[in-house]
Amino acid sequence: MKCIVAGQEAVTASEFAELALGTPVELWLGVEGESDEERAARLDAARDILADPDYRQLPDDLVRLAVRVVEEHPDLLNVVPLARPAHRRTARKGVAA
Numbered sequence: 368m369k370c371i372v373a374g375q376e377a378v379t380a381s382e383f384a385e386l387a388l389g390t391p392v393e394l395w396l397g398v399e400g401e402s403d404e405e406r407a408a409r410l411d412a413a414r415d416i417l418a419d420p421d422y423r424q425l426p427d428d429l430v431r432l433a434v435r436v437v438e439e440h441p442d443l444l445n446v447v448p449l450a451r452p453a454h455r456r457t458a459r460k461g462v463a464a
Contacts, residue, residue: 388428390416 381392394413416422
């Protein structure tokens with residue numbers, strides 16, 4: 368099944384989000400290993416976009432997209448409780464238990 372947004376075909380989930388939102392996902396989420404300067408520049412660009420009147424609805428669009436993803440993939444929120452360690456916590460010196 369093809370995902371077509373605004374006349375363009377999205378092959379990956381990231382491409383779909385980028386086409387749907389009109390901005391690259393990395394702008395909002397960052398990239399692994401980015402420097403402090405790169406992060407500051409990315410956040411400045413994001414602030415500029417959010418200040419643009421054409422993008423004022425972007426937060427609402429993001430919420431709608433997140434809801435759609437969760438509805439289509441409910442297994443994303445399947446949470447499994449982790450087992451607690453068997454040992455008891457002991458109070459540290461000067462700290463009440």
